[in-house]
Amino acid sequence: MSSNTVDILNTIRDNLQYFYYVIFLYGTIGNFLNTMIFSRLKPFHGNRCAFYFTMEAIGGIVFLFLGLINSIARQIHGSDLVDSVLIWCRIRFITMHGMALILFFTICCAACDQFWSTHYRFGVRYQYPLKLARYIMLISSCIWLSHSIVFALFLNIQSSSSGCVITNFILIWYSTYCFYPILYGPLQIFLAFVFSLLAYRNVRHIIRQQISIERRQLDQQMTAMVLIRVIFCLILGLPYTCFRIYIINHPFTRSNLLRYTIGQILQIIVSLLFSANFASNFYIFFATSAQFRRQVKYFFRQKTNRVRPFNVITATSNQNYIDVS
Template identity: 30%
Template sequence: MSSLALAAQNLSIYLGIFALVAGVLGGLLNTIVFLSLKTFRQSSSAFYLTIMSISNLGILISGQLTRILISGYSIDWTQTSLFYCKFRIYSLQTFSHVSFAYLSLATIDQYLSTCSRPQWQQWSNIRVAHRLVILVVFLGLACNIPYAIYYVHNHSPITGEITCTNTNAIFQRYMNYVSGVTLTKILPIGLMILFGILSYRNIQQLARQTVPLVRRELDRQITIIVLVQSVITFFTITPYIVVYCLLLIFNANDYPAIYNNLQAANSISFSIYYLYHASPFYIYFCASARFRRQLKYVLFDVHLNQRCRRITPVN
């Protein structure tokens, strides 16, 4: 094993465990804060971020946990169970698609919410958000069915190993050029950055408009959150996109040495990629002082105090 491959393996294990633990904890805290405060429950942008946090939990459990078991302990359930082979790739792709879609919708919704035109502001409401969330879930479940169909066990006659792989050449091209890069990576990142910048520009103009203070502070908070998350998304996913495209150019038959190094680099970029799904809570915590106060209020003033009152006996 080369030094690059060894480094990639160790990074997949240790950084993967860190991302899994931190991501699951952060996703749960995000969900608790967003669902506990009426301000967030009535905000369509916050609703998108709430569902995105739940989707990220599914990605970390179905994707990152399996990678840790394979890299660190040579436990690959996709080789021993055909059901898990199909279920893991199907759930991973579905959660990934809807996670990027919800963050894109949150960014677009925040732009509409801060826009000065009333006819555009009316599209930023919780009823529209509920319908779009259901639509995105339905599309994600329906469009990723081919993953559950075409991924099967492939038995290698040379090595004797069983791998969970795709068997359809046409669907493989769709995965390489449409699903793998365009729909789930390039398009969402472009939308996030574009509408994040436009929302931030709108926020600068809110101070000159007659807007209630509570709404102005909420719009400022969520706009900063989605803008910073869009920037972090760009830096955590771009290495994966670059390495993925290089793997499509340099195949194993014509460039075996380059391909092997790219495979190790792909493993490293995957570890960085999963940081995107693990980082939202920590982005909100660092970028927004208001979110830190809300977190403290929810954990200590709401839940902890209520629990203490329940367990304290009446004299």
């Protein structure tokens, strides 16, 4: 009975892996469209939040492509190389986790920047230029990749457990209480959520100030998009972080084949959700922002008709709410 259950679970596990190809396909298309829209359309030129969205879209494509390489290698080899080849275990950690840290930090920067750019004080609102945002992304990316390289040096293969694991006691403590809870999502997303709510409050205050309707509309749109992005990031990213903290301290051993197989299925599910977190931006924005839908439609129209004038701001001057419908 137990053997039949394990066989059924192995079949489920093998079939679940094919969902990643679906995520890769729609994620690559969505991130590519985000990159084009935020970098090409005139309302987003010089906007720092749009710059962070563009960087997240480019990083999302890289993240999904790295995951695709790992999935193809797993299909060719017949098993996950991470559990049997040490160099592959370390390279995958450096690339995937390093890129995920960069993406989480980018989301946090977008939320913080939206708070500062909607501040009621004019001097605070224009405190730093787009050029500084680019330097922040460059320096932070180097820091996160260096952190991942140092971290990966302590990874080892244990054939009796779940393969590629941390064996150093100090690093286990660091992963449990610092790396995954603080750096790898939860704290950064919590800060992003707080700053998103503060930006929402700022936008409602800015409406009463003497600023152009175009700037007001853009501030409303970007604030709403940042807030909804942070919410989905929390929903899709938190299960993976919790699972990683658990498995580091309680690894699934091969001696209990049923528990080990269930652990693999859970790992694939949370990994799929984690990948979907960086694949769904375009579709989240398109579904929740009427303004973004109009901009997407204009983007495709201008490809076929270059003569038509640019006009995607259609809201009236008495709009006093953030449009997320």
